[in-house]
Amino acid sequence: MKVVTVDELKKLIRNNEEDKIDEIDVVTTATCGIMSGTSGIFHLNFNTLFRRAKKIFFNDIEGVVGVCPNEYLGRVDCIFFGEVGFLFKDIVKGKDIDVKVITDEGKEIEEIFNIEKFETAKMIGTRFAFKNYLAFTSNKETATIFHRFKLKIGEASFSGCGEINPLENMIIKDKNDVVGLRGLLNGAECLVLGFGTRSSLEKPNLMISANMKDMDSYYLGGFLTSGGIEIYNTVALPVDVRKHREALKKLDKDIPLPLVNLFGREIIDYGKYSDVWENVDLRPKIYIEKCKNCNICKAEESCPTNAIKKENNKIIITEDCFGCGVCGYVCEVFKIRLGEICGLKITCRQSDRKRALKLAKELKKRIIKGELSI
Known part of the structure; x- marks a missing residue:
């Protein structure tokens, strides 16, 4: 059985080698982001x-x-x-x-x-691995779970891992199609119980269960927002190429990303996931020469995952970094490209492809070794 990760597959498609998909049996897909349920x-x-x-x-x-x-x-x-x-x-x-x-x-x-x-x-999880999500903006400055700070007019935040998301790579004709799928939740073997709450065939999400004793703490954690503390999780699921061949061919540019008003979720315009995932940075870069040695480090104080530490005039970004971009929002020492949607600058990203791709790779390894049956 030939198993590849979702990023390996998408590279083949971008290189006009999509015919090689017929040589593949299973693709390991994944997503990571805020999962309130x-x-x-x-x-x-x-x-x-x-x-x-x-x-x-x-x-x-x-x-x-x-x-x-x-x-x-x-x-x-x-x-x-x-x-x-x-x-x-x-x-x-x-x-x-x-x-x-x-x-x-x-x-x-x-x-x-x-x-x-x-x-x-x-x-x-009562509402995990949404088939991607939304970009948010607001017609007035307001506190929200979709941003570390109050979401301001002219800014946007977004969620969704685009082309690597498990459900984006599946063709689901019935809600029972997902029942019994096995994969990884935060590194632990998990079972998909079925559709989650507020789920439909057009916009599905999953109800998933796993043993916390088997989880890896890298894949989950807290995320501070102006609306309270949220939690992020990482889900990886195998996709059968024979059943889902056409869905697996989709790239970020083929997946719409609606921009909505935070109040009522009225759709303002449509962008694409390529707007926010192509030519961007998954992690910030540090330009220490720009540090002004503030008495209170704004980046450390503002980091949603408590990943930034300043010790002995040194700035450290720990593995808890989520790549949300907030540090670059508050301090010129940090630079990170987040893209934009419908002309609005993304100032907070609530999904993490780095974690997702790592878990997709781990799932591939376990399937090949026979440690997880699918």
Whole structure:
């Protein structure tokens, strides 16, 4: 069986070698971006017995107790969602998590847990891997989850990995076509449960589940926005060439990117994913000679993923960098090309092709080695 990554395939097509697609069996596709519909389901076994948990907190972030009562067992089932991006990254990293339970009798119980101590730690995405998404602008300056800062008039942000996105490379005729697909979610083997919420044949997304204990923390994390903390995830799925040959031929220039008004999502105009993914930078460049040694480093303070560190007059960009472009927005030390859409400059990018392509490569390796059956 011949397996290639999606970027390897797209290079063949750009080189007018698309006839070689018939020599390929499977293409590993991927996407990475803000995926708000992310939840974690946990089961914990405390050292103290109590009747029933009423409230639960991980590092002071409140979850939802349920669904099993676990009466008089000192055990809790719970669900966490919402502003959990940095929390889930810490859990997957194996960091200690301060867990506090308030029982229905008013007792407060506190213990330290980590990923190994959680008896169950599973992620379920209710709306993952959208078949690309939208570019946003606004007719007034406003706080939004689609930008690190308030989105200003004349600016735009966008999401979607374009031609490498799994669903963009599939022909889906029925919502059940995706049920049972296996791939990788944040480095862990995952199962596609079916269509996600707000999904349709024209604009599908996926409901996916995977074990957080098997995940790699590089592929997920928190993303600060002016509308709150979001979470990004990375999904890689294999695509059968025999079933999806024509869809696999699409390039960024063939995929529309609607520009919408943040308020109501009214379509203003259409661009293409080539506008925002061709001739751009996946990561910023540093021009240290331009650093003014500010008392407070604006780039460090503003970075949505806390990836920029300034130590001993040295600027370091860690692997937590998402390539969003915010550092270049606030400081001339950083330069990154993000492209533009319908004449508007992109000032915040909420998808990361670098992570996506890395996971597509990892999926290819596991399929070839026989470590993941498809």
